Amino acid sequence: MTSFIFDVLKDLQQNRYNLSELTFVLPSKRAGLFLKHQIPKVSNKTLFAPKIISIEEFVEELSQLNSVTNTDLLFEFYTTYLKLTDKSQQDTFESFSKWSQILLQDFNEIDRYLIPQKQIFDYLSAIQEINHWSTEKNQTDFIKQYLSFWNKLSLYYDHFTTALINKGVGYQGLIYREAVENIESFIQNTNDEKFIFLGFNALNTAEEIIIKELLHNDIAEIYWDIDKVFLNNPKHDAALFTRQHKTNWTYFKKHLFKWETNHYSQEKSISVFGIPKNVGQAKYIGELLQDLKKENKNLKDTAVVLGDENLLVPILNSLPPDIEALNITMGFPLKSIPLASLFEALFRVHKTVSNSFYYKDVESILSHQFTRLLFSSADEDIVSKLVVYIKSNNLTYLTSEKLKTIAPKHSDIIDLFFSGWNASIDNVLSKCSTLIFAVKEKLDENKSYNKLSLEYIYRFNTLFNEIIRLNSEYRHIQDISSLYSVYKELLSSETLDFQGEPLKGLQIMGMLESRVLDYETVIISSVNxxxxxxxxxxxxxxxFDVKLENKLPTYKEKDAVYTYHFYRLLQRAKNVYILYNTEADVLSGGEKSRFITQLELEGIHHINHQIIAPIVPKIEHNLKVVKKTSHLLEEIYKVAKSGFSPSSLTNYMRNPIDFYYQKILKIKEHEDVEETVAANTLGTVVHNTLEEFYKPFLNQFLTVDIVKNFKSEIEERVTYHFKKEYKEGDISKGKNLIVFEIAKRYISNFLNAEIEDLKAGNQIKILKIEADNMIELDIPELEFPVKLTGKVDRVDEYNGNTRIVDYKTGNVQQAQVEIINWNDITTDYKKYSKSFQVLTYAYMMYKSKQVILPIEAGIISFKNLSSGVLKFAKKESIRGKKDTFITEATLASFEVELKALISEICNPNIDFKEKEV
Structure with a gap:
């Protein structure tokens, strides 16, 4: 395969041009490197390298203006805007930056296509006046300001461009317009210089005029790279622009049009693969490259072209490990490196001026790898200490002062992150710079860190130096939000460039980087x-209609540009692999591209079209089984010796694996800050408040006055217990306030029900409140002691009958505390766990001789208070007679099931087996 660049050089040599004396103008700088590499292949003698420049460099030289960054333009334009806009109508810099970017882009297009500025701005203003009924007398202030903005566009443009020219700088369109103004002078002052333009396609009006003037004055030649298949088909967009140039340029009436090639029609292997998701494409590209290496294909002549440049990182992670040489033409986005996420978190926290910070924002900053580096200490993990303190004290919002009391030795670092960000912008930028240098100092000390981290630091230091320069020159940044906008604008355009040998090995590039270059094997991703x-x-x-009227490019021309790039990649290639995402997504591309359909319909090549499904291993969910080893049995004996609680036994009934995790492995649930009061916290508060009310009246009969006195203390005692359990969490607003009111309502309703009971003539005597129990069980088949332990919420005497009562803040129904068959009580958790619990309490109280049978046991459900005490009952059948009294016979039957359950837990031959959920 010969490349387009090689063909151009060969033609120039055959026409006896001295390559050293030529100036090559190309669409991009990258193409110049490949051109320089091809010169030795056409020349058999040593020569000086020719001058090779990009079209942007050439036009800058013509215009005598230097291009500046988009951010510089934004700041300069805002200066113009402030001078020409009434102070009462001025937008903030942040608001201005959102719409001015679009206007700057329009200025650029108008200048590149040499549209008379006043004409188009007056036209746009007239359209807006018609749209908003400008002749109406009663216009609102908003409409007046809106129309005033459109009327000032011409003034904005004139002032802005004049200011830029006076500084010797410009945006691309202004540079092109000035270059056209200077072209005649340039031609007159050019002596024996020959310009070679090659690889161009879509030219703006300024470029057309410049190139045509040079051609007509015989100081330039131009080479097009277009295939006859596209050029001779009037409907094929790949040649849309080239057809126009060939037809409309008078130069080609007398001069040969170079070139119409025949490469596209030659035999090619074209495969199209539909693959789900972007990561699927990245993985499959890795497989393709592995296969190419096995076939001894030279990856030097292979290019991976990314339609969506966001695939760069997934593809780099999917490359075969044995690829030695690799060249990546696009840089790694600076916004994707770790330090960017730290500054993102800092700006997000401080965008809203506040002295307190949401705990999750604080944790995200503290847990960042570079923050941990700053807090690193030989004797303790400061970050973990801070995070644990926040969670254990339930701190939803924190101040910098609070953080400094927890870690007083690191006050300077805490101040760096959380103090003084609502001061001047200069102070904020100073903090950012200090942070960067503090991290650098730690990286210098810590040799275990990757050297790449220092490169991150250097690039961010450069970025913030640029912001400091812009702010000191223009003073437009007035708050954190504006600073954040500028930061994001600079960050989005910055990349971390890869270092490598550009002419060796596999090439990975974006679509625009492929201009003028040719490869034998091409892999194109994201063709959607x-x-x-x-x-x-x-x-x-x-x-749109104004663009058409003024011959400005629309989406059709933009699509034609990419059509040309796509087909040009295919022209000289022998092996083509086209990948697209089968999962249409509005945000990241739709259905397969029309380019694929066009390839299939034109019938020139056989297209191998496949849908590739990723290999998804079938993962069978096997229920966990934990074998009871000798060590595990020892742990079970320890639990048995310390005592099984009713909740741990019902936990085993629900799922033995949960029992194993919690009681044997001692794995606790993940502790986190309770932003909203959790159900268990609500239950604890209710239990503790009732315990405090009733405990002073043990062995006393309750009276209406006693209970009424409790009601007057509800607010105070519930508040106290909430603060005790919920630590420093805020219960003064939002959902927490609602939960707080629910707790008060639960207790108030419970006390009201108690008062109604007493008024009805019932006698209630409190015997026990939150009574601790521990008994030893005699299980003959077990050769070690087994104990039961638990705390009973309340034991009272109701009209002479002893009752054991368990409080539940959830909803419990009567059916959940009734049983028909005893052997069901330890097998069906959902139905009988409540019955099991109350019977366990009754069994312990009886065995410890704290109650005399018969007794009653039940549950008071605070969500079902109207049902009173939901008493345990043994039923003869589904509709049979209920017996609510617990007798020796009842407990004897329960004891059998209880001992059988504990025996099963302790049985070395019965493993812990997970239950189906």
Whole structure:
């Protein structure tokens, strides 16, 4: 395969041009490197390298203006805006930056296509006046300001461009316009210089005029790279622009049009693969490259072209490990490196001026790898200490002062992150710089860190130095939000460049980097509508019909540009692999691209079209089984010796694996800050408040007056217990306030029910409140002691009958404390766990001789208070007679099931087996 660049050099040599004396103008700098590499292949003698420049460099030289960054333009334009806009109508810099980017883009297009500025701005203003009925007398202030903005566009443009020219700088369009103004002078002062333009396609009006003037004055030649298949088909967009140039340029009436090639029609292997998701494409590209290496294909002549450049990182992670040489033309986005996430978190926290910070924001900053580096200490893990304190004290919002009391030795670092960010912007930028240098100092000390981290630090230092320069020159940044906007604008355009040998090995590039270059094997990813081509996006203030009228490019021309790039990649390639995402996504591309359909319909090549499904291993969910080893049995004996609680036994009934995790492995649930009061916290508060009310009246009969006195203390005691359990969590607003009121309502309703009971003539005597119990069980088949332990919420005497009562803040129904068959009580957790618990309490109280049978046991459900005490009952059948009294016979039957359950837990031959959920 000979490349387009090689063919151009060969033609120039045959026409006896001295390559050293030529100036090559190319669409990109990268193409110049490949051109320089091809010169030795056409020349058999030593020579000086020719001058090779990009079209942007050439036009800058013509215009005598230097290009500046988009951020510089933004700041300069805001200066113009402030001078020409009434102070009462001025937008903040942050608001201005959102719409001015679009206007700057329109200025650029208007200048590149040499549209008379006043004409188009007056036209746009007239359209807006018609749209908003400008002749109406009663216009609102908003409409007046809106129309005033459109009327000032011409003034904005004139003032802005004049200011830029006076500084010797410009945006691309202004540079092109000035270059056209200077072209005649340039030609007159050019002596024996020959310009070679090659690889161009879509030219703006300024470029056309410049190139045509040079051609007509015989100081330039131009080479097009277009295939006859596209050129001779009037409907093929790959040659849309080239057809126009060939037809409309008078130069080609007398001069040969170079070139129409025949490469596209030659035999090619073209495969199209539909693959789900972007990561699927990245993984499959890795497989393709592995296969190419096995076939001894030279990866030097292979290019991976990314339709969506966000695939770069997944593809790098999917490359075969044995690829030695690799060149990546695009840089790694600076916004994707770890330090960017730290500054993102800092700006997010401080965008809203506040002295307190949400705990999750604080944790995200503290847990960052570079923050941990700053807090690193030989004797303790400061970050973990801070995080544990926040969670254990339930701190939803924190101040910097609070953090400093927890870690007083690191006050300076805490101040760096959390103090003084609502001061001047200069102070904030100083903090950012201090942070960068503090991290650098720690990296220098800590040799275990990757050297790449220092490169991150250097690039961010450069970025913030640029912001400091812009702010000191223009003073437009007035708050954190504006600073954040500027930061994001600079960050989005910055990349971390890869270092490598550009002419060796596999090439990974974006679509625009492929201009002028040719490869034998091409892999193109993300060939979906909305990506290739990009579709009908119109980020402009200029309406579609106005663009057509003034011959400005629309989405059709933009699509034609990508059509040319796509087909040009295919022209000389022998092996083509086209990948697209089968999962259409509005945000990241739609259905497969029209380019694929066009390839299939044109019938020139056989297309191997496949849908590739990723290999998804069938993961069978096997229920966990934990064998009871000798060590595990020892742990079970320890639990048995310390005592099984009713909740741990019902936990085993629900799922033996949960019992194993919690009681044997001692794995606790993950502790986190309770932003909203959890159900268990609510239950604890209710239990503790009732315990405090009733405990002073043990062995006393309750009276209406006693209970009424409790009611007057509800507010105070519930508040006290909430603060005790919920620590420093806020219960003064939001959902927490609602839960607080629910707790008060639960207790108030319970006390009201108690008062009604007493008024009805019932006698209630409190015997026990939160009574601790521990008994030893005699299980003959077990050769070690087994104990039961638990705390009973309340034991009372109701009209002479002893009752054991368990409080539940959830909803419990009567059916949940009734049983028909005894052997069901330890097998069906959902139905009988409540019955099991109350019977266990009754059994312990009886065995410890704290009650005399018969007794009653039941549950008071605070969500079902109207049902009173939900008493345990043994039923003869589903509709049979209920017996609510617990007798020796009842407990004897329960004891059998209880001992059988504990025996099963302790049985070395019965493993812990997970239950189906």
């Amino acid at each position: 509508e909305g990506i290739l081509p990009s579709g009908k996006s119109n980020n402009s203030f200029i309406p």
